[in-house]
Amino acid sequence: MDVITAIDLLKKKGYKYTDKRKDILQLFSDEKRYLSARDVQDSLKENYPGLSFDTIYRNLSTFSDLDILEETELEGEKKFRFTCPTQEHHHHLICLKCGKTKEINACPMENVTTDLSDFTVTGHKFEIYGVCQGCVN
Structure with missing residues (x-):
């Protein structure tokens, strides 16, 4: 955007x-x-x-x-x-200090092994939090 x-x-x-x-x-x-x-x-x-x-x-x-x-x-x-300009499905790594983000082009939903047959998934969100290199120093 x-x-x-x-x-x-x-x-x-x-x-x-x-x-x-x-x-x-x-x-x-x-x-x-x-x-x-x-x-x-x-x-x-x-x-x-x-x-x-x-x-x-x-x-x-x-x-x-x-x-x-x-x-x-x-x-x-x-x-x-x-909103991210890419239309491809992705998630984010977010710096807890400055709010900077980095795209993660992998999805943990691919590894969900739970039987979801009695549940309709309408979306999901996955974020990893940490501290970027700029904030570590």
Whole structure:
């Protein structure tokens, strides 16, 4: 996902274009990592001093509902990042310090040996947490 594609999708779905939304999306494009609503607020407070946490969170939830952002929960807090551009099935390695991610092109579901015949699997999520080389030093 990129900012232009995200804005086009918002317009197509009937959402108004605003500079605040564009700047939130641009932040995710620039950062390329998981960010919390508080991270977004801290980054944008100079340009938008009255921007409320609730407004940011509502926008992040909307972006997530439209598959512009993907979300995860780290240390009890929802975090968001741009949806991966690749359509191929993959999972992520996530740095617990900086939120940087790395794609994992393997899927543990291939190794599930439990009989799932009485259960309809509609999706799954697999994440590995650690500390990236940049944060170790």
